[in-house]
Amino acid sequence: MDKQQDFVLRTIEERGVKFVRLWFTDVIGTLKSVAIAPAEVEGAFREGIGFDGSAIEGLTRVQESDLLAHPDPSTFQILPWRGDVDPTARMYCDLTTPDGQPAVADPRNVLKRTLSRAAEAGFTYYTHPEIEFYLFKHGAGSGRPEPVDHAGYFDNVPGGTAHDFRRRAVRMLEELGISVEYSHHEGGPGQNEIDLRYADALTMADNLMTFRTVVKEVAIEQGVHATFMPKPLADQPGSGMHTHMSLFEGDANAFYDASAPHQLSVTGRRFIAGLLRHSSEISLVLNQFVNSYKRLWGGDEAPSYITWGHSNRSALVRVPMYKPGKGQSARIEHRGIDSAANPYLAYALMLSAGLKGIEEEYELPEAAEDNVWALSPSERRALGYRALPSSLEEAIELMEASDLVAETLGEQVFRYVLANKKREFEQYRSQVTDLELKTTFDVV
Numbered sequence: 363m364d365k366q367q368d369f370v371l372r373t374i375e376e377r378g379v380k381f382v383r384l385w386f387t388d389v390i391g392t393l394k395s396v397a398i399a400p401a402e403v404e405g406a407f408r409e410g411i412g413f414d415g416s417a418i419e420g421l422t423r424v425q426e427s428d429l430l431a432h433p434d435p436s437t438f439q440i441l442p443w444r445g446d447v448d449p450t451a452r453m454y455c456d457l458t459t460p461d462g463q464p465a466v467a468d469p470r471n472v473l474k475r476t477l478s479r480a481a482e483a484g485f486t487y488y489t490h491p492e493i494e495f496y497l498f499k500h501g502a503g504s505g506r507p508e509p510v511d512h513a514g515y516f517d518n519v520p521g522g523t524a525h526d527f528r529r530r531a532v533r534m535l536e537e538l539g540i541s542v543e544y545s546h547h548e549g550g551p552g553q554n555e556i557d558l559r560y561a562d563a564l565t566m567a568d569n570l571m572t573f574r575t576v577v578k579e580v581a582i583e584q585g586v587h588a589t590f591m592p593k594p595l596a597d598q599p600g601s602g603m604h605t606h607m608s609l610f611e612g613d614a615n616a617f618y619d620a621s622a623p624h625q626l627s628v629t630g631r632r633f634i635a636g637l638l639r640h641s642s643e644i645s646l647v648l649n650q651f652v653n654s655y656k657r658l659w660g661g662d663e664a665p666s667y668i669t670w671g672h673s674n675r676s677a678l679v680r681v682p683m684y685k686p687g688k689g690q691s692a693r694i695e696h697r698g699i700d701s702a703a704n705p706y707l708a709y710a711l712m713l714s715a716g717l718k719g720i721e722e723e724y725e726l727p728e729a730a731e732d733n734v735w736a737l738s739p740s741e742r743r744a745l746g747y748r749a750l751p752s753s754l755e756e757a758i759e760l761m762e763a764s765d766l767v768a769e770t771l772g773e774q775v776f777r778y779v780l781a782n783k784k785r786e787f788e789q790y791r792s793q794v795t796d797l798e799l800k801t802t803f804d805v806v
Contacts, residue, residue: 364435366435366436366438367404367407367435369435369438370403370407370435370438370453371403371404373438373440373451374400374403374451375400377440377449377451378449379400379440379449379450379451380399380400380448380449380450381397381398381399381400381448381450381451382397382398382399382400382402382403382433382450382451382452382453383395383396383397383441383450383451383452383453384396384397384398384406384411384431384433384452384453384455385452385453385454385455385571386431386454386455386456386457386468386470387469387470387571387704387706388469389467389469389704389707389775389778389779389782390650390704390779390782391469391571391650391702391703391704391705391706391707393571393574393575395452396411396413396431397450398411403433406431406432406433407432407433407435409430410430410431410432410458411430411431411433411455412428412429412430412431412460413429413430413431414428414429428459428460429457429458429459429460429465430457430458430459430460431455431456431457432455432456432457432458433453433454433455434453434454434455434456435453437452437453437454437568438451438452438453439451439452439453439538439539439572440537441538442534442537442538443534443576443579443580443583452572454470454568454571455470456468456470456471456474457470457471466772466773466774466775467772467774467775467778469704469706469707469775470564470567470568470706472706472707472710472770472771472772472775473563473564473567473706473707473709473710474564475710475772476709476710476713476714476770477562477563477564477713479714479717480609480713480717483717483720483721484611484612485609485610485611485616485717486562486609486610486611487562487563487607487608487609487709487713488560488561488562488563488566488607488608488609488610489560489561489562489563489566489605489606489607489709490543490557490558490559490560490561490566490605490606490607490693491557491558491566491570491603491604491605491606491705492555492557492602492603492604492605492606493555493556493557493558493570493573493590493603493701494548494553494554494555494600494601494602494603494701495553495554495555495577495588495589495590495601495701496509496550496552496553496554496588496589496591496594496595496601497509497510497511497523497524497527497552497553497554497581497586497587497588498510498552498586498587498588498589498594499586499587500587507587507589507594507595509550509551509552509553509595510523510524510527510552510586511523511524511547511551511552512551512552513547513551514547514549514550514551515546515547515548515549517547518547519547523584523586524547524552524554526584527554527580527581527584527586528545528546528554528556530580530583530584531545531556531576531577531580532545532556534576534579534580535556535558535572535573535576538572538576540558540569540572540573541558541559541561542556542557542558542559543557543558543559544556544557545557548599548601549598549599549662550595550598550599551595551598553598553599553601556573556577558570558573560606560608563709563713566705566709567705567706567709570705571705574590577590590701590702591651591653591702592649592651592653592654592656592657592700592701592702593653593654593656593657593660596656596660598662599662599663599664600656600657600658600660600662600664600700601657601700601701601702602657602664602697602698602699602700602701603699603700603701603703604695604696604697604699605695605696605699605709605712606682606693606694606695607693607694607695607696607712607713607716608692608693608694609629609633609716615689615690615691615692616629616630617629617630617633617692617693617694618630618689618690618692620689624672624681625689625692626681626692627692629720630681630692630694631726632716632719632720632723632724632726633694633716633717633719633720634670634679634681634694634716634719634726635719635724635725635726635727636715636716636717636718636719636720636722636724637678637679637694637696637712637715637716637719638668638669638670638678638679638726638727639715639718639719639724640711640714640715640718640764640766641668641678641698641715641750642668642748642750642751642757642760643760643761643763643764643766643767644711644712644715644761644764644766644767645698645750645751645757645760645761646751646754646757646758646760646761646767646779646780646783647703647704647707647708647711647761647767647771647779648698648699648700648703648708648711648712649698649699649700649703649751649757650702650703650704650779650783651702651754651786652753652754652786652787652790654700654702654754655751655752655753655754655757657700658698658750658751658752659752661735663675663676663735664697665677665678665697665698665734665750666734666735666749666750667734667742667747667748667749667750668747668748668749668750669729669730669734669747670726670727670729670730671729671730671731672729674729674730674731674733674734675697676730676733676734676735676736677697677729677730677734678696678697678698678750679694679695679696679697680694680695680697681693681694681695682694682695696712698750699712707771707775707779710770710771711766711767711770711771714766714769714770715766718766727746730745730747734747754783754786754787754790755787755791757783758780758783758784758787761779761780762780
């Protein structure tokens with residue numbers, strides 16, 4: 363037994379932990395959980411916990427249903443919202459087949475495979491997300507969602523629900539070992555943002571799944587409803603998850619070159635070029651719901667066109683300014699991903715696209731210096747600015763033709779994501795909406 367496993371077993375005993383939840387996600391990014399008694403943890407480390415993978419969305423086919431969940435002791439944390447009554451802990455799991463092979467459809471394994479590719483090239487991949495979400499007084503099932511406030515960007519609302527909510531959520535995240543950089547009210551009524559501090563991409567993907575759980579738990583505790591739905595209100599901003607990224611070679615930031623224009627290295631330029639060239643085909647995973655495309659094409663500063671720029675917030679990929687002499691903070695920001703994405707698959711694809719740009723030495727096009735939203739369609743065409751997919755249906759078609767996505771996700775995940783999203787779009791297309799009734803019912 364290694365030191366981390368021994369630490370977990372000692373902590374369980376010393377803290378009087380009564381239940382240990384083993385967490386993993388399905389292909390869409392829904393958190394799955396099985397609780398085991400403390401006496402079973404040592405056996406779980408040694409042999410894993412068996413379950414029927416065919417009952418979980420996209421993990422296995424029926425004829426190969428048996429899977430094992432192996433807890434990762436480095437992810438052990440006591441869940442603070444459980445309090446002192448029946449203390450409960452959690453660990454993330456890696457999934458394997460009974461013969462010990464990594465489960466090909468495990469999203470965590472998809473990201474680990476891609477990170478291994480980066481490591482072979484000498485790179486470590488770091489991410490830092492800005493996560494937006496809405497707080498409502500009640501859920502959509504009880505009528506039109508009503509925001510908890512009508513505040514705006516960076517507004518201070520004395521005594522408001524959002525203040526108490528963010529304070530409680532941040533404190534809980536810190537207790538779980540997840541460092542927070544900023545928290546504030548966002549532009550929409552009831553909309554909030556919490557930014558997590560940089561971490562390696564696997565740790566961050568785990569942190570994001572925990573983050574969503576914390577936000578939901580605090581919402582229940584405070585009698586409100588939290589949602590990461592990309593566009594819950596038609597006339598208000600959507601919820602994105604702008605993600606800052608950097609590659610390191612040892613202790614050196616591979617995106618930084620003090621002598622280059624804007625101090626952006628050749629590696630950084632090629633990484634951005636890869637993101638841009640493959641942005642349409644990876645869009646289905648970064649924006650995986652019908653509703654996601656209402657965020658991208660609903661105005662309110664969501665990026666709709668495939669451009670990059672320095673400090674240009676209308677661009678899909680932005681190179682933020684950083685303090686002079688702080689080359690280690692050189693990074694790029696992808697603004698296209700939304701808060702409902704599966705972080706394991708999304709980070710794997712963004713990394714894979716960037717690595718492709720480096721490997722194939724893609725040329726980076728000219729930066730967009732103008733406000734892309736303010737340009738006319740003919741001006742955008744003249745400048746060569748391509749559009750992101752405008753619907754889930756278009757995103758499906760583009761991903762289906764992508765070798766890069768198929769290779770990164772693996773055949774099983776690739777096929778399942780496509781099948782799941784085709785089913786979602788068919789369900790959406792068959793609906794008769796209020797808008798159709800309003801504009802057509804009495805007219806024809």
